[in-house]
Amino acid sequence: xxxxxxxxxxxxxxxxxxxxxxxxxxxxxxxxxxxxxxxxxxxxxxxxxxxxxxxxxxxxxxxxxxxxxxxxxxxxxxxxxxxxxxxxxxxxxxxxxxxxxxxxxxxxxxxxxxxxxxxxxxxxxxxxxxxxxxxxxxxxxxxxxxxxxxxxxxxxxxxxxxxxxxxxxxxxxxxxxxxxxxxxxxxxxxxxxxxxxxxxxxxxxxxxxxxxxxxxxxxxxxxxxxx
Amino acid sequence: xxxxxxxxxxxxxxxxxxxxxxxxxxxxxxxxxxxxxxxxxxxxxxxxxxxxxxxxxxxxxxxxxxxxxxxxxxxxxxxxxxxxxxxxxxxxxxxxxxxxxxxxxxxxxxxxxxxxxxxxxxxxxxxxxxxxxxxxxxxxxxxxxxxxxxxxxxxxxxxxxxxxxxxxxxxxxxxxxxxxxxxxxxxxxxxxxxxxxxxxxxxxxxxxxxxxxxxxxxxxxxxxxxx
Numbered sequence: 192x193x194x195x196x197x198x199x200x201x202x203x204x205x206x207x208x209x210x211x212x213x214x215x216x217x218x219x220x221x222x223x224x225x226x227x228x229x230x231x232x233x234x235x236x237x238x239x240x241x242x243x244x245x246x247x248x249x250x251x252x253x254x255x256x257x258x259x260x261x262x263x264x265x266x267x268x269x270x271x272x273x274x275x276x277x278x279x280x281x282x283x284x285x286x287x288x289x290x291x292x293x294x295x296x297x298x299x300x301x302x303x304x305x306x307x308x309x310x311x312x313x314x315x316x317x318x319x320x321x322x323x324x325x326x327x328x329x330x331x332x333x334x335x336x337x338x339x340x341x342x343x344x345x346x347x348x349x350x351x352x353x354x355x356x357x358x359x360x361x362x363x364x365x366x367x368x369x370x371x372x373x374x375x376x377x378x379x380x381x382x383x384x385x386x387x388x389x390x391x392x393x394x395x396x397x398x399x400x401x402x403x404x405x406x407x408x409x410x411x412x413x414x415x416x417x418x
Numbered sequence: 419x420x421x422x423x424x425x426x427x428x429x430x431x432x433x434x435x436x437x438x439x440x441x442x443x444x445x446x447x448x449x450x451x452x453x454x455x456x457x458x459x460x461x462x463x464x465x466x467x468x469x470x471x472x473x474x475x476x477x478x479x480x481x482x483x484x485x486x487x488x489x490x491x492x493x494x495x496x497x498x499x500x501x502x503x504x505x506x507x508x509x510x511x512x513x514x515x516x517x518x519x520x521x522x523x524x525x526x527x528x529x530x531x532x533x534x535x536x537x538x539x540x541x542x543x544x545x546x547x548x549x550x551x552x553x554x555x556x557x558x559x560x561x562x563x564x565x566x567x568x569x570x571x572x573x574x575x576x577x578x579x580x581x582x583x584x585x586x587x588x589x590x591x592x593x594x595x596x597x598x599x600x601x602x603x604x605x606x607x608x609x610x611x612x613x614x615x616x617x618x619x620x621x622x623x624x625x626x627x628x629x630x631x632x633x634x635x636x637x638x639x640x641x642x643x644x645x
Contacts, residue, residue, distance in 0.1 A: 251641035258638070262506055269496040279489055282509055286439055368605055369596065383607075411485070414478035 195260060203268050210260050210281050214288070215360035220332040221291045224250065225329060225392055229322040233309065233386055240299035250292035254285045258269040280402040284336065288396040291329065294388040294395075301381040309382070313368060317361040318386060324354055325392045330395040332403075341407045344400035346414070354393040361386050421484065424466050424556050426589070434626045441515070444480040445560040448518045451477065452556060452619055455525035456549040459612055467526035475535060477519035491625050503636060507629040511563065514622040518556065521615040521622075528608040536609070544588040545613060551581055552616045559623040559630075568634045571627035575639070578624040585617040 211377055224243045231240035261282050264270060270278050328350055335344040365383050369376055404412045423565050451470045458467035491497060497505050536542055555577055562571040594612050596603055631639045 222422055248641070255638050255640060258506070262502060265506075266496075266498045269493075271493045275489060275493055279485070279492075279509070282506070283513065286510065286513055291632060360559055366604060366607060369607070370600065371602075373597065377593060380596070380610075411482050413482060414475070 194275070203377070206260075206264050206268065206278060207270075207274060210257065210278065213253065213257045214223050214281055214284055215333065215337055217250065217285060217288050218336070220246075220253065221250055221288045221295070222326075222329055222333060223321065224292055224295040224299075228295040228327055229326065229389065231299055232302040232305075232382075233315075233319055235302075235305075237303050240303040240417060242293055243299040247292055247296045250289060254289040254320065257281060257285045259270065273409075275405065276406045280406045283402055284399050287398045291392050294391050298385045298388050301385050304398070305378050306379060308376050309376045312382075314361060314364050314382065316387075317346065317364055318382065321354070321357050321361055321386060321389050323356065324350070325389045328354065328393050328396040332399040335400055335403045339403060339407050341404055344403040347400040348397050348404075351393050351397040354390060358386060358390040420614040426440055426487045427581060432478050433487075433491050433495065434501060434504060437484065437491065437505065440480065440484045440487065440512055441508055442560065442564055444477065444484065444512060444640060445514050445563070446476055447473075447480065448477055448522070449553075449556055449560060451519055451522040451526075455529065456520040456553065456616065458526055459529040459532075459609075460499065460542075460546055460582060462529075462536070463533075464530050467530040470522055470526040474519055474523045477516060481516040484508060484512045499631065500636075503633045511626050511627055514625045518619050520537050521618050525584060525612045525615050526528075528612050532605050532608060534605045539589060539609075541591050541609065544584070544591055545616075548581065548584050548616050551584065552619045555581065555620050555623040559626040562627055562630045564636070566634050568631055569594045571630040573629075574627040575624050578620050586612060588613050 227236075227239040228391065229362070230236045231243075234287050261278050263279055267275075309318070328347055331343065331347045331350075334340065335347060362383065365379055369379050372379065375403070398413075401411075401413050435529075451473070454466040454470050457463045461502075488505050491505055495501075536545070555574055556571060558574045558577075561567065562574060589610065592606055592613065596606050599606065625640075628638075628640050631637070
C-alpha cells in the first residue's frame with residue numbers, strides 16, 4: 192500500500208510523504224539512542240551514555256516539529272480516509288518515540304553510575320536477552336511503519352507478551368540477587384530500573400505496530416480489540 | 419476563553435463541546451482510579467484495588483471512542499486555529515489519561531499483594547505526601563483543562579519538579595529500608611514500583627497542563643520550550 196495513491200495535488204502528496212519521512216528519521220534517532228543506552232549498560236560504553244543525554248533535546252525538537260507539521264496538514268488539506276489515519280497515527284507515534292527517547296536517557300544515566308562489573312553477574316544473560324529482543328521489536332516496528340506491513344506488525348504486537356515474561360523472570364532473578372548480595376543493592380536497583388525501561392520500550396514498539404494496523408485497515412486494535 | 423465562540427454551525431460547536439466533555443468524563447474516571455489505587459496502597463482498601471483492575475477496560479474504551487470522535491471532527495469539519503488546537507490537545511491528552519489508568523492499575527495490583535502493615539513503616543509519611551501531591555496535580559490539571567486556565571496550568575507544570583524531588587527523597591529512604599530490613603525486600607520493592615507510578619502520574623498531569631497552554635496560546639511549551 193502506498194500513501195501517495197489517489198491524490199490530485201502533488202504538493203499534498205509531498206506533505207504527507209514528508210511527515211512519514213520525518214517520523215522515520217525520528218525513529219532512526221530514537222533507535223540509535225536506545226541501542227546506545229543498552230550498549231552502555233551491557234558493555235560499559237560510557238561515552239555513548241553521555242551522548243544520549245546530550246542529544247535527547249534533538250528527539251524532543253523532532254516531536255514538536257512533526258506535531259506542527261501534522262497540524263498544518265490538517266488545517267490546510269482536510270485529510271480523509273487513509274490520509275487522515277496516517278496523520279492521526281503520526282500524532283500518536285511521535286509520542287511513543289519521544290518516550291522511548293526518555294527511557295533511553297534513563298538507562299544511559301543509570302548505566303553511567305554503575306560500579307559493578309555487569310558481565311560477571313547472574314542476571315547479565317537475562318538482561319542481554321531482554322535488551323536484544325526489545326531492540327528487535329523497536330527495529331521491526333519502525334520497518335513495519337516504513338512499509339505499512341500489517342502482517343509483520345501483528346507479529347510484533349504478539350512478541351510483547353514474550354518480552355513481558357522475560358522481564359518478569361529477570362525481575363525475579365534481580366530480586367533474589369538483592370536478597371543475596373547486600374553489598375551491591377544500589378547497583379542492582381539501578382539495573383532493575385533499566386530492565387523496566389527496556390520492557391517499556393517493547394510496549395511503545397507494540398503501540399507503533401497497532402497504529403500501523405489502524406492506518407492500513409482503519410480498525411483500532413489497541414487494548415486487545417480486534418474489531 | 420470559550421471554545422464555543424465564533425462558529426456559525428451549532429452542530430459543529432456541539433461536536434467540539436462533546437469531545438471536551440468526553441475528555442472530562444474520562445479524566446474523572448481516571449482520577450477516581452488513581453485515588454482508589456493510592457487508597458488501597460495507603461489504607462489497605464483491597465476492594466478498591468479489585469474494582470480498578472476490573473474497570474480499566476472502561477478507560478481504554480473511552481480512549482478509543484474519543485480518538486474516533488476526533489477523527490470524525492477532523493474529517494468533517496476541517497478545524498482551524500483554536501478548534502484544531504483543541505482537537506489536537508484531545509488526541510494527546512487521552513493518551514496521558516490512558517497511561518494514568520495503567521499506572522493506577524499497577525499500583526492497585528501491588529497494593530493488593532503487600533503483606534507489610536504500611537502505616538508502621540518509615541516511608542509511610544513520604545509515600546502519603548507523594549500520593550497526595552500527585553492527586554492534587556492530576557485534579558488541578560483536569561480543572562485547568564475544564565476551564566482553560568493557563569495561569570494555573572503554568573503553576574501545575576512547575577509543581578512537577580517538587581514531586582520529582584519528593585520521589586527522589588522517598589526512593590533514597592526506600593533503598594535504605596531495603597538494606598536494613600532484609601525480611602521485607604519484596605514488599606519494599608513493590609512500594610518502590612508504586613512510588614515510581616505515582617511520580618509518573620505527576621508527569622502525565624504536567625503534560626495535560628502543557629496542552630492547556632498550547633490550546634489557549636498556540637505555543638508549544640513542552641520540553642521547556644517557552645516560545
